[in-house]
Amino acid sequence: MLQIFIISQLGCGSRDFKKNAMKKTPKGNHWGDLRARLELAIDKVSTAAKYQPTSDGDKSEFNSDSEESHELSSALLTQLVRKDLAMALRDLIQHGLVEMSQNRSIVPWGCLPSRSADITREMHAWDLLLKYYEMKNGQEYNQSPARKLSQSFHLEIVGGKPITSKQTLLGTINTIISTHTHLKRSEDAHFKAFVCLALNESKLSQWLKLIFRTQTLVDNFYQDWSYVARTGFDDSMKSLDKLSHVKFRLPDDLAVRPFSNIKDAF
Numbered sequence: 001m002l003q004i005f006i007i008s009q010l011g012c013g014s015r016d017f018k019k020n021a022m023k024k025t026p027k028g029n030h031w032g033d034l035r036a037r038l039e040l041a042i043d044k045v046s047t048a049a050k051y052q053p054t055s056d057g058d059k060s061e062f063n064s065d066s067e068e069s070h071e072l073s074s075a076l077l078t079q080l081v082r083k084d085l086a087m088a089l090r091d092l093i094q095h096g097l098v099e100m101s102q103n104r105s106i107v108p109w110g111c112l113p114s115r116s117a118d119i120t121r122e123m124h125a126w127d128l129l130l131k132y133y134e135m136k137n138g139q140e141y142n143q144s145p146a147r148k149l150s151q152s153f154h155l156e157i158v159g160g161k162p163i164t165s166k167q168t169l170l171g172t173i174n175t176i177i178s179t180h181t182h183l184k185r186s187e188d189a190h191f192k193a194f195v196c197l198a199l200n201e202s203k204l205s206q207w208l209k210l211i212f213r214t215q216t217l218v219d220n221f222y223q224d225w226s227y228v229a230r231t232g233f234d235d236s237m238k239s240l241d242k243l244s245h246v247k248f249r250l251p252d253d254l255a256v257r258p259f260s261n262i263k264d265a266f
Helices: 002-010 013-023 032-049 075-093 125-135 138-143 145-152 165-183 187-200 204-212 215-221 227-231 234-243 257-265
Strands: 099-101 120-122
Touching (some): 125 138, 125 204, 227 234
């Protein structure tokens, strides 16, 4: 009771001190290297896209033996997207994200101690997408009869209205959850699949804009010194627009394909 009384009278001074101290650290102030790394990755992907083979080309570990294999982007382009672009984008998105407890709840920033704060980890970019999905009632949308009907017949409408960018984003996140989560794939694998699907749809910067324009999401999950809170991710989205003209055909199932092959064998 005494602790509660003191806090009510004096406020949470330790919290303010912690946030002010963080502003003076490299983590709090400098995202320049992360931003430069993303720009370099965008340039590498853009350059590689210019030299994509127009014919079937050689088979690779990224291509299956199906009839649609010739439609896939080259192995080099796929590798650059997954290992360079996706990871650079991940790191920039994660700059200044709050920590999470092991049960995926956000660690409280109050003065009173909490068991959930004992074991924490950094919030992943995929975790942020899941928070957006929850905030926008993604599960309810994807389980609605109208959505299931449009999926069954590959319709571009839901409930008699054209599908919006937000709805395609929620549908994409749901697709990745259904293909990756039950196989316990890593957060990186989930996020790589998201980037690939977003590029295939030419909607990466558009979807990121929807996410980072959700002010409640930014306020709840980013420190005020973070790249997203400071810039709105605007300059990065402008750079990512350079890739909107590229016709990507990236595989989004590389992390789960071995399991599918095992299943097909039986």
